[in-house]
Amino acid sequence: MENDRTAWLSRPPREELSRKLGIAAWILSAAVLLLVVVMQQVRLPLPDGWTTDFLPPFHAAVNAAGAVVLVFGFIFVKTGNIRLHRAMMVTAMGLSVLFLLSYVGYHITNDPTRYPADAPMRGLYLTLLLTHIVFAAVSLPFILFTFISGWTNRFSAHRRLARWVFPMWLYVAVTGPVCYLMLRPYY
Secondary structure (H helix, E strand, O other), X not given: OHHHHHHHHXXXXXXXXXXXXXXXXXXXXXXXXXXXXXXXXXXXXOOOOOOOOOHHHHHHHHHHHHHHHXXXXXXXXXXXXXXXXXXXXXHHHHHHHHHHHHHHHHXXXXXXXXXXXXXXXXXXXXXXXXXXXXXXXXXXXXXXXXXXXXXXXXXXXXXXXXXXXXXXXXXXXXXXXXXXXXXXXXX
């Protein structure tokens, strides 16, 4: 494993690619923010006979799978297995894209489900939901920058970012399914 780590760390940084991908990360982050705003304002009708009822549990499952993949990625990097770490991070990014596209598709075709005002766990639910949303929004560009820095062999920047981005991303991946389970009786 040490040879694997040494081989990866000896790769030269690709600064120009990193700059280009960084610009793309800011554009993508802005586009996602705009998309989230639009999905709050727009409702598109589904064709007759179509339903998206299966999507909320699917979103929770994708988030939970993302959390598991992130933990394995962390374990692999700590044990020096960079190839598996990288595979886990690519998988986590793929799961995040799948989640985001599906989530937007669901919320652009459905009214939001509200947690009842008189429900006993409302305060806890709203706290988890608010922190989940804030961390998801704040972490998105930094997740992209962390991924880009690893992908372009800028390993010191990657480590520096990952130390605080990883816990936020993991928190978002765990609290998503928790919020779903708390809201599930009200769908």
